[in-house]
Structures are given as C-alpha cells and as structure tokens.
Amino acid sequence: MTIDAHTGVPAGSSALEAETQRVGHSIAGALPPAARHPIQALDGKAMQLASADQELKAALFRFVDVVPACRSMDDLARHLTGFLHEVKHPPAPLSVAMRMADSRAGRAALGAAAAAGVRHMAHRFIVGEDPRAALPVLRDAWKRGVAPSVDLLGEATVTPREADDYASRCAEALTTLTAATAQWPTRPRLEGDSHGVIPRANLSVKISALTPLLRPHAPERGQADAAERLRPLLRQAREAGAHLHIDSESLDTRDAVLDLALRLLAEPEFAAGPSAGIVLQAYLRDSPQMLHRVLNWARDAGKSRAQPLTVRLVKGAYWDHEMVQARQHGWEVPVFDAKADCDANFEDLTRRLIDANGLVRVAVASHNLRSLAHAVAYNRLRGGTDADLELQVLKGLGDGLAEALAGCELRVRAYCPVGDLVAGMAYLVRRLLENTANDSFLHDQAAGVPLDDLLSAPTPSHVLAGRP
C-alpha cells in the first residue's frame, strides 16, 4: 500500500475507500434515470448490436466515416448495404434493411433513415454548427449548474490556410463567448475557487489544427508555426479574461504540444494571463514522469503567472491508435494494456494532482463514477473543499452525470464540441469506438453491472499476478 508522504492518507486506505463508496453512491443516487443506461439512450439498438459484434461495429464505423462524402440518399444506402454485406451473420433488423436496398425507392428510404440516424447521433455530441448557434445550449447548461468548454471541431490541418481558418474561428469563438457569457446569471460555484476567479468563457484548442507542420521527429518548425497562431489567441484570451485549454492528442505530438504550451505560458507577456491549461493522459505509462515535469514547471517558471495552470486529467482517447501504431512499428507499447492498470494510474495521478493543488488547478475528466468518486473523496479527506476540484464530462456522453454532479453541489464542466458534421466525424467515430469498447465504464454500466462492482477499486495487474 502506498502512503502519501505529504498527506498521510494511504492510497487504498479503508477511510479513502469508504469515502469513495459513499460519494459514488450519492452521485449514483442523483443520476437521472436515462443516465443509468447512457449507451442505450444514445441511439438504441445500433450501439447495442455493434457492441456485441466486432464485424458489425467495424462496418458501421466505416459507414459513419463516409456519410459526409455521400452525394444522395441512394448513394448513402449503397454504402451502408455495401459495408453490411461484409458482416457474415447480420442480425435480423439489418437483414430487413439490406433487403430494402434492392429497389430504388427502398434505397432512398433506407438512405434517409440512415442519414437521420447519423445526424441524430452527431447532434448529441455536437452542440451547434458554430459558437453563436451553440449559445442557447451553453447558457442552458450554465443555468443548470454546468460550465461549458467549447471545442471547435477540425483536427490535423493539412495546409497553412486551414490552420489560419481554424485560428480565426478560435478568435471569433473567444469574442462570441466573452460577450455572451458576460450576460449569464451568477453561479458562484462555477466562478471561483481558492485561487480566485474562474473565467466563464472557456475554449479548448488543438495544436495540430493550428499548424500543418507538426512532425514528431522535427517538432521545431511545427512549434514555431503554431506559436504564430497561438500567441494572438493567448493575448486575446488575456484581454478578454477567458480561459484557453490546450488539448492532448496522440503520443507522436504529445511532447511537442506540451513543450510549446509550457514555453509560451512562461513568456513574460503572459505572466498576467490568460488562465490556461494542458491535458495529462493517464493511459500513457510515462504519465507519472509527465506530471512530475508539469509540477516542476508550475513550481518554477509557472509561479510568476497570475493564474495557476489548470491540469485536466484524462485516460486518453487514442488507445486503439497507440496500440496499432506501436505494434506496426515493433515499438514498445506506450499505453497500459490492462484497463485496471490505466484506472489505478488515473487514481495515483489524481492524488498527486490534488496534493499539488496549491500549484495547479485540478480538473478530473471522466465518465467513470469510480474515478470521479475517488477524486472527490480524496480531496475531502485531505481537507480540500469541493470548490477546488473541477469534474469534467463530454457533452452527449456525460449529460446525466453532469446533472447528478451539479445536483451534489460539485463543480462540473462539460466539453462541448461545435462545428459541422463533416468536421465532427473523426470526433464522433472516436466517441463511438470508445463507448462500444468492452473495456469501458459506460459499456459496463449499460450492461447492468451492479453499482458496487462499478465502484470497486481497480486491481492493478501486478497485484493480480502476486507481484509487489
């Protein structure tokens, strides 16, 4: 058992475990009924079927990916049935759909139904076509006690023009959000912690969208190019009193992104602001060293900044990609391959972050009730206030959870993607993949795993194997 040197609260201590269970049960008790089955609620049958059948899942995801390129309902239906023909034993409802594709009228009907289905699914995750269109949803969330972070969809730009477009969309989003949020009603729980004021306007950005030149083996050109577009955004956020959060992507850009963020934020012109943040991915085996590095920065270069760095702890959205990439190249796999190891590491990092609350703002982002309950419990046992811990969820997946967390008077933020369906496809497919994976909390929850099991502590594989 690890004992935290500073706090004296042992990891896995009975006090921490008991408090985690208590908090987990109280959040679960506040969940609205639909949130107890988020995947079924998501899109009914298709996700359930896809979860149970790997071939079907692959076919449906390839279909979702081509939807934006389809020119007509007929075209859409042909693609759908084409992909489904690759499934050896299609379930009954799909056989009916495939028979519809035999006639032109049937194809048009099938195409329309499929397009409506994908659009419906996308709209659960994507709150509006642009920030202005998203404002009613964002304001409504705020009124119900959930702060938003807006993410402009569009990943990995290929040309300088695309990067310029993304940067100007970010600038416009900051302007729109700053003006609109100033009119929102006061919500003290969402607007301050022991470090001071928490900005209302909050934008998440991706460095790969700010430059087409980010290359893992020659990061300097990409960093210099991205810095040209990031600096004006940082200046604008500082002037507007907004928060700018830099998302993490796949490992090949991780170091370049983190180096760039920490370097720019340490520049004297940004000492007075803006409030800013980075992301730490717990599925990476070297994430404890990354946290060490970030905390050293916060102690050293970061201490002259007016607002502490926010660290958003996540598990990581590119697990399949990292596994495939490493295997293809014969590299050592950089991510944990047992889910419990990732979850246990997430809890270790949560405790280290909360211990460092004087240096950084802590945001724990997860839909896993156990991971969140553990964070709340540890923070309370350590003597922290709930105001000093932000809990984050993704719009569309964590709506009910956000409502429950707000109902328990916890500070919660929802990450809200904004953009059109085409730009959103990569994001949508990633969310679907993640939530039909067998190793997923939402999958287990939807499958009816009992609450006590869902809340049980992750047992790392070395413990299961009887190793110290």
Ligand SMILES: Cc1cc2nc3c(=O)[nH]c(=O)nc-3n(C[C@H](O)[C@H](O)[C@H](O)COP(=O)(O)OP(=O)(O)OC[C@H]3O[C@@H](n4cnc5c(N)ncnc54)[C@H](O)[C@@H]3O)c2cc1C
């Ligand atoms: C507000 C918010 C912001 C986010 N921002 C980012 C971001 O900037 N960058 C980013 O990469 N992700 C981001 N994510 C996504 C996040 O990384 C997770 O993919 C997602 O939240 C699922 O994790 P969970 O804790 O909710 O669910 P859980 O079901 O508890 O965990 C699922 C996760 O566990 C990991 N996993 C699955 N199988 C295994 C296995 N066999 N071995 C080891 N690990 C496994 C994967 O990371 C998977 O996503 C964000 C999530 C939220 C809620």
